[in-house]
Amino acid sequence: xxxxxxxxxxxxxxxxxxxxxxxxxxxxxxxxxxxxxxxxxxxxxxxxxxxxxxxxxxxxxxxxxxxxxxxxxxxxxxxxxxxxxxxxxxxxxxxxxxxxxxxxxxxxxxxxxxxxxxxxxxxxxxxxxxxxxxxxxxxxxxxxxxxxxxxxxxxxxxxxxxxxxxxxxxxxxxxxxxxxxxxxxxxxxxxxxxxxxxxxxxxxxxxxxxxxxxxxxxxxxxxxxxxxxxxxxxxxxxxxxxxxxxxxxxxxxxxxxxxxxxxxxxxxxxxxxxxxxxxxxxxxxxxxxxxxxxxxxxxxxxxxxxxxxxxxxxxxxxxxxxxxxxxxxxxxxxxxxxxxxxxxxxxxxxxxxxxxxxxxxxxxxxxxxxxxxxxxxxxxxxxxxxxxxxxxxxxxxxxxxxxxxxxxxxxxxxxxxxxxxxxxxxxxxxxxxxxxxxxxxxxxxxxxxxxxxxxxxxxxxxxxxxxxxxx
Numbered sequence: 237x238x239x240x241x242x243x244x245x246x247x248x249x250x251x252x253x254x255x256x257x258x259x260x261x262x263x264x265x266x267x268x269x270x271x272x273x274x275x276x277x278x279x280x281x282x283x284x285x286x287x288x289x290x291x292x293x294x295x296x297x298x299x300x301x302x303x304x305x306x307x308x309x310x311x312x313x314x315x316x317x318x319x320x321x322x323x324x325x326x327x328x329x330x331x332x333x334x335x336x337x338x339x340x341x342x343x344x345x346x347x348x349x350x351x352x353x354x355x356x357x358x359x360x361x362x363x364x365x366x367x368x369x370x371x372x373x374x375x376x377x378x379x380x381x382x383x384x385x386x387x388x389x390x391x392x393x394x395x396x397x398x399x400x401x402x403x404x405x406x407x408x409x410x411x412x413x414x415x416x417x418x419x420x421x422x423x424x425x426x427x428x429x430x431x432x433x434x435x436x437x438x439x440x441x442x443x444x445x446x447x448x449x450x451x452x453x454x455x456x457x458x459x460x461x462x463x464x465x466x467x468x469x470x471x472x473x474x475x476x477x478x479x480x481x482x483x484x485x486x487x488x489x490x491x492x493x494x495x496x497x498x499x500x501x502x503x504x505x506x507x508x509x510x511x512x513x514x515x516x517x518x519x520x521x522x523x524x525x526x527x528x529x530x531x532x533x534x535x536x537x538x539x540x541x542x543x544x545x546x547x548x549x550x551x552x553x554x555x556x557x558x559x560x561x562x563x564x565x566x567x568x569x570x571x572x573x574x575x576x577x578x579x580x581x582x583x584x585x586x587x588x589x590x591x592x593x594x595x596x597x598x599x600x601x602x603x604x605x606x607x608x609x610x611x612x613x614x615x616x617x618x619x620x621x622x623x624x625x626x627x628x629x630x631x632x633x634x635x636x637x638x639x640x641x642x643x644x645x646x647x648x649x650x651x652x653x654x655x656x657x658x659x660x661x662x663x664x665x666x667x668x669x670x671x672x673x674x675x676x677x678x679x680x681x682x683x684x685x686x687x688x689x690x691x692x693x694x695x696x697x698x699x700x701x702x703x704x705x706x707x
Contacts, residue, residue, distance in 0.1 A: 250368055251276040254295065258288040258302035258314065259330065264353075268301065271357050272364075285309035285317075292322050299326040299368055301360075304338050312338075312345060319346050326367040330355060384442070388433040394578045397568035406560050407431055411438035417510060419495075419555045420533040422562035425612030428533040429491060431562060436489040441529055444488030447481050452494035460502050461518050470519025482515055485528040495555070496536035496547060503548045510554050530555075540670055565607040565614065566685045572602055572614065579615050580630075583622040590627040598632045605637050606681045613637075676701065 255277050259265040262283070269279045280295070282288040284306055291297075300318065304311040311329050318325060329342040332353040339350040348367045351360060386392065390408055395401060410418055411434070418435060420428045429448055436446045454462050461470075465480030481490060492498070498506065509515045510530065514523040532555050541547035565571065576594055584591045594602075598621075607613055621634040676694070680701060683690040691698035 250298075250365065252278050253298045253368065254278045254280070255299045255301060255364070256280050256282065256288060256291055256297040258282050258285060258300065258306070258311070260284050260303065260306045264303070264330075268355075268360070271360065272301075275361055275364075277364075285311070285314040288314060289317060289321075292318070292325075297325060298371070299328065299364060301328045301364065302330065304329050304331045304342065312342060315342065315345055315347055324371075326371045328363055328367055381443075384437055388430070388437045390434045390438060393427070393430065393434060394574045395568065395571050396574060397563065397571050399563045400568055400571065403431075403560050403562055406558075407435050408438060410558050410560075411435045414440050414529055416529070416558055417555050418529075418531045419557075419559045420531065420562065421559060422533075422535060423564045423610055424535050425610035426562040426564055427611050428535075428562060429493060431560070432489070432491045432531045432533060435531065436529070439489075439529070441488050444486070445484055446489050446491070447485040448491040448493060449481050450493045452497040456499045456502075459498065460505070463502075464505075464515055464517050466518035467520045470517070474519065477517075480517065482509070482526060482528065483524075487527050489529045489531060491531045491533060493533045494535070495532040496534045496538055496541060500546075500548060503551045507548065507551045507554060510551075537670065540667060543667070565610045566680075569603055569685065572607075573599060575611060575614055576602065576618055579618040580622065583619060587622055589622065589625070591622055591625065592627070592629055594621075594630040595632070598630050598635055601632050601635060601637075606685060608681070 253276075255272060257265060257268050257272070257279055259268065260283055265281050265283065269281050272279045280291055280297070282291055285302075286309060288300070288302065300314075302311045302314055306314075309317075315327055315329070318327060326348045327346070329339065329347045329350040330353055331338045331342070331350050339352070342350055348370070349363050351363055390404055393404060395404070407418075410416055418432070420431055422428050432448075433446055436442055449463065451459060461474075461478070461480065463481050465478055465483055466474050467477050468474055484490075492506075505515075509526050513526045515526050516523055538547050538552050538556075542549045542552050576599065580591050580593065583589070602614070602617070609616075617635060617637055618630075620636050621630045624634045625631075676690075679690045679694055680687065683693065687698045687701045690701065
């Protein structure tokens with residue numbers, strides 16, 4: 237397979253590929269073998285179906301070329317036996333007698349192609365190349381699919397956090413329903429796109445594209461064209477038709493990350509896509525069926541944005557049919573050791589290093605840190621440590637992380653009886669609740685995620701930290 241080159245079937249290189257020839261006519265068999273060897277194939281000649289089965293039991297062949305009319309067991313019976321015992325080996329049937337009936341029967345039973353006798357050599361060569369090309373392409377696609385499943389499946393999300401396990405159970409359940417919109421909530425870096433990809437590859441749409449769009453990274457003036465596409469002349473500079481992300485996601489899945497940053501006008505158009513299951517390119521009135529699953533993700537409180545008019549209430553309810561919240565890493569510290577070893581396994585292969593593990597002191601340092609950047613920050617930290625380490629345990633001096641004081645918005649006075657909070661809250665979500673939540677978050681960070689200590693400082697019951705949830 238490694239020798240297969242890109243190009244038309246007749247141009248690809250199949251040197252030394254093993255093929256099995258089956259024909260009870262010795263002259264025909266010898267001619268087929270001579271031609272095939274001249275084309276570079278490694279041929280095995282068998283004079284009947286039983287010899288062919290014996291050869292298949294001993295050797296793996298890339299293709300079988302068999303006569304249809306043979307004594308004892310004909311080509312059709314051989315084909316059925318091959319499919320039952322040896323799988324989907326490309327099978328080409330040689331048929332004679334000037335009729336296509338046997339060819340049609342062979343194709344119905346699973347033959348890849350047929351050639352009518354007398355077999356013109358160039359036709360034989362082209363048919364063999366086409367069958368091999370198609371088979372190898374299917375194998376490559378199967379391997380690629382397995383790689384995608386391995387990389388993005390739910391089994392690749394490591395956790396022992398009860399809250400995270402429940403979130404994964406919800407995601408696995410919704411993955412089996414291909415059209416339901418999913419809303420994933422969580423802070424930056426918790427793995428919202430990772431979960432969205434897992435939902436995609438676990439469902440029936442996984443054979444098609446997964447398209448991710450960061451709504452915050454695209455200027456508002458360009459976002460509509462980026463999503464819907466546009467036709468020539470739709471606006472100044474639109475000199476040709478251009479497909480959009482919705483086009484690319486057809487029959488697959490599209491993730492709209494940072495949905496809270498989508499302009500209000502565009503939110504209305506997205507709502508129509510969800511309700512009517514159609515969309516139109518910019519500058520066109522021709523409706524296009526929207527055949528994709530929509531997943532949205534955000535680190536914002538959309539409910540608070542609805543209250544202040546920064547997010548459409550009808551769209552909020554439309555995308556919130558199936559919400560999933562991913563907890564921040566500081567609320568599932570039990571996952572930190574698992575994630576460290578998971579990342580080290582990846583870097584062992586990538587960097588070609590032994591990377592035996594992480595020392596107890598280094599792990600303790602990671603457990604005490606607050607991880608404002610969540611899993612993404614932990615992975616970056618472990619990657620730097622893996623680069624700085626030469627085949628020994630990762631130590632504390634290999635870890636580059638912010639101190640627990642760095643970047644904090646609360647400063648304690650020298651006598652310990654005063655605290656200063658510097659809080660920045662966007663106007664669109666400004667409320668007493670968001671300010672309170674921010675104070676709770678900052679205090680908890682400063683206390684190293686110790687809820688009892690944070691509750692004592694704020695003179696509240698520690699249960700308030702468990703009631704805090706992002707929408």
